[in-house]
Amino acid sequence: GQNIDQPTExxxxxxxxxxxxxxxxxxxxxxxxxxxxxxxxAPTFLSYNVLDGLEEKGRFxxxxxxxxxxxxxxxxxxxxxxxxxxxxxxxxxxxxxxxGAGTRLFVKA
Amino acid sequence: ETGxxxxxxxxxxxxxxxxxxxxxxxxxxxxxxxxxxxxxxxxELMFVYSLEERVENNSVPSxxxxxxxxxxxxxxxxxxxxxxxxxxxxxxSSQAAGRGYEQYFGPGTRLTVT
Numbered sequence: 605g606q607n608i609d610q611p612t613e614x615x616x617x618x619x620x621x622x623x624x625x626x627x628x629x630x631x632x633x634x635x636x637x638x639x640x641x642x643x644x645x646a647p648t649f650l651s652y653n654v655l656d657g658l659e660e661k662g663r664f665x666x667x668x669x670x671x672x673x674x675x676x677x678x679x680x681x682x683x684x685x686x687x688x689x690x691x692x693x694x695x696x697x698x699x700x701x702x703x704g705a706g707t708r709l710f711v712k713a
Numbered sequence: 714e715t716g717x718x719x720x721x722x723x724x725x726x727x728x729x730x731x732x733x734x735x736x737x738x739x740x741x742x743x744x745x746x747x748x749x750x751x752x753x754x755x756x757e758l759m760f761v762y763s764l765e766e767r768v769e770n771n772s773v774p775s776x777x778x779x780x781x782x783x784x785x786x787x788x789x790x791x792x793x794x795x796x797x798x799x800x801x802x803x804x805x806s807s808q809a810a811g812r813g814y815e816q817y818f819g820p821g822t823r824l825t826v827t
Contacts, residue, residue, distance in 0.1 A: 647816075698768075699763065
């Protein structure tokens with residue numbers, strides 16, 4: 605079967621660093637995406653990894669290890685506006701992308 | 714209008730009604746998607762269109778019927794729905810379908826089936 609696992613909820617403090625993990629078991633792999641979704645809003649694209657390693661984009665970084673079926677999203681210098689759900693998604697080949705259930709991040713002052 | 718728009722934003726319908734959801738993308742993309750998002754569940758891919766041709770149909774019940782008249786518009790026709798179909802329905806588009814192309818989502822239609 606196809607499976608993407610991520611923690612249901614996390615809490616972190618403003619200004620801190622938080623790491624959101626994602627593990628996947630899929631029949632195929634053509635890249636991993638991270639999306640951010642604020643409550644009541646549409647998901648928005650954050651990052652894409654297809655090769656092993658770290659991709660950095662401002663306060664956000666994403667890491668991929670294909671051999672371990674593992675990725676993480678790293679958020680630095682947390683701000684209150686970062687409170688949202690973070691969705692891990694894998695393109696399994698062709699036109700199909702499978703999403704995890706998302707991690708709800710609460711940022712407290 | 715910019716990005717991906719969806720109408721209506723909220724819809725309440727009885728199980729015997731027929732209604733349609735509309736999606737329009739203003740990004741010049743060639744692929745469009747319908748997803749279902751239920752509370753605390755992953756997004757479920759329903760349909761994918763690439764260049765107006767349906768390329769993915771993810772075992773969706775026939776009471777959901779998609780239509781893609783051109784690369785900018787996507788519809789989801791609904792009839793004889795069940796209460797468990799109540800969910801947020803998201804439309805998305807991407808430059809092309811497949812690897813490496815991030816998807817741009819619309820705000821969704823919150824559907825309640827009574």
